[in-house]
Amino acid sequence: MSLAFTTEKQLAISAVRRACSLTSSVFNKLVKNETLTKGDKSPVTVGDYSAQAVISSMLHCAFPEDPIVGEEDAAELRAEAGATLRGRIVELANEALVRELGQGDYAEWGIGPGSQQTSEQLLDAIDRGNYEGGRSGRMWTIDPIDGTKGFLRGEQYAVCLALLVDAEVQVGVLGCPNLPVDSSKPDGEKGCIFVAVRGQGAQQMKLSGADPAPLSMPPYSPSAFNFLESVEAAHSSHSTINKISSLMGITRPPIRMDSQAKYACLARGDGGAYMRMPTGVGYKEKIWDHAAGSLIIEESGGIVSDSKGQRLDFGLGQTLGENYGVIATAKDAHAKLLQAVQQVLRDPSVPSKA
Numbered sequence: 001m002s003l004a005f006t007t008e009k010q011l012a013i014s015a016v017r018r019a020c021s022l023t024s025s026v027f028n029k030l031v032k033n034e035t036l037t038k039g040d041k042s043p044v045t046v047g048d049y050s051a052q053a054v055i056s057s058m059l060h061c062a063f064p065e066d067p068i069v070g071e072e073d074a075a076e077l078r079a080e081a082g083a084t085l086r087g088r089i090v091e092l093a094n095e096a097l098v099r100e101l102g103q104g105d106y107a108e109w110g111i112g113p114g115s116q117q118t119s120e121q122l123l124d125a126i127d128r129g130n131y132e133g134g135r136s137g138r139m140w141t142i143d144p145i146d147g148t149k150g151f152l153r154g155e156q157y158a159v160c161l162a163l164l165v166d167a168e169v170q171v172g173v174l175g176c177p178n179l180p181v182d183s184s185k186p187d188g189e190k191g192c193i194f195v196a197v198r199g200q201g202a203q204q205m206k207l208s209g210a211d212p213a214p215l216s217m218p219p220y221s222p223s224a225f226n227f228l229e230s231v232e233a234a235h236s237s238h239s240t241i242n243k244i245s246s247l248m249g250i251t252r253p254p255i256r257m258d259s260q261a262k263y264a265c266l267a268r269g270d271g272g273a274y275m276r277m278p279t280g281v282g283y284k285e286k287i288w289d290h291a292a293g294s295l296i297i298e299e300s301g302g303i304v305s306d307s308k309g310q311r312l313d314f315g316l317g318q319t320l321g322e323n324y325g326v327i328a329t330a331k332d333a334h335a336k337l338l339q340a341v342q343q344v345l346r347d348p349s350v351p352s353k354a
């Protein structure tokens with residue numbers, strides 16, 4: 001039986017939308033115009049902290065008992081040296097919180113005119129993301145800016161929020177402010193939100209919430225098949241993925257894109273598979289980098305697994321533990337892809353673990 005999660009879904013969309021307006025304004029004010037002076041903290045840090053503050057304070061108003069596993073914590077901001085950074089974050093977070101209520105927004109979530117928070121309240125909101133995670137109960141996970149490198153380049157990044165219940169992702173929302181609404185019009189309107197609720201399907205809508213449309217992955221088509229992979233070779237082995245591609249006889253080049261926007265693109269049929277292969281440097285994947293995206297894939301008719309074919313385990317804490325490598329693709333392509341992945345990983349020179 002699937003639960004409705006109506007309020008959770010609406011709140012998650014509303015929080016991600018406010019965080020997206022914040023990160024876009026950080027980019028426009030601080031990155032594009034290079035107004036940050038030398039010695040300032042990087043704009044991505046300002047964006048990360050303030051976006052987590054906004055999402056976390058909205059979650060707290062609506063569901064005060066729910067713990068949060070967030071990527072960021074406020075320790076550095078509380079220190080004396082963090083004063084300038086703190087000031088910027090408080091200003092940006094409050095700007096996003098006090099914006100007029102739109103469709104699907106509720107003042108009870110601590111938003112709209114008059115919802116300013118003090119510096120202390122916002123630091124506490126960031127630190128409420130300190131929950132260590134685990135197997136049982138409800139918890140939210142936030143990646144306020146996923147694909148930090150992409151954000152700085154003005155390319156793809158995602159604001160990511162998911163609700164887990166007993167280690168299963170139940171609600172997932174990705175905000176992708178730089179992603180074209182229609183992939184066949186790369187220079188057209190940009191800014192999308194992707195939403196999934198387990199058992200209820202997945203949808204894409206514009207950042208404004210307009211034009212919601214169901215997502216459904218197209219079936220496997222060998223001639224159209226290609227991979228979506230990280231831009232950063234340090235995050236996922238390009239050479240391993242290249243070997244898998246050759247073995248499968250894939251002729252189309254991979255699409256390199258930062259962040260969980262890759263999952264969103266796959267869900268709407270832009271690309272054949274999400275691929276992430278270990279680089280052998282001892283890194284364990286974080287739950288906030290995969291929770292929302294994996295549900296969006298599953299609810300669009302796809303399968304997500306690690307490189308051994310196991311489901312991703314969100315119940316082990318902040319990391320995915322022994323899930324090394326991630327592959328996501330349409331149901332009818334998964335077995336074929338997994339076979340190729342395992343064949344390549346049998347080569348002792350290819351890293352199969354972090």
Ligand SMILES: Nc1ncnc2c1ncn2[C@@H]1O[C@H](COP(=O)(O)OS(=O)(=O)O)[C@@H](OP(=O)(O)O)[C@H]1O
Pocket residue numbers: 071143145146147148149150229230231232233234235236257258259260279281283286289
């Ligand atoms: N060594 C290593 N291996 C695997 N993954 C790592 C590694 N280091 C970082 N990260 C995480 O990668 C997140 C960025 O997502 P992607 O790798 O998909 O995109 S990209 O490489 O930035 O293009 C990135 O998320 P953000 O920090 O939110 O940007 C990291 O959590």
Ligand SMILES: [Mg+2]
Pocket residue numbers: 143145146147288289
């Ligand atoms: Mg991330």
Ligand SMILES: [Mg+2]
Pocket residue numbers: 048071143144145146147148
């Ligand atoms: Mg991040």
Ligand SMILES: [Mg+2]
Pocket residue numbers: 071148
């Ligand atoms: Mg990071």
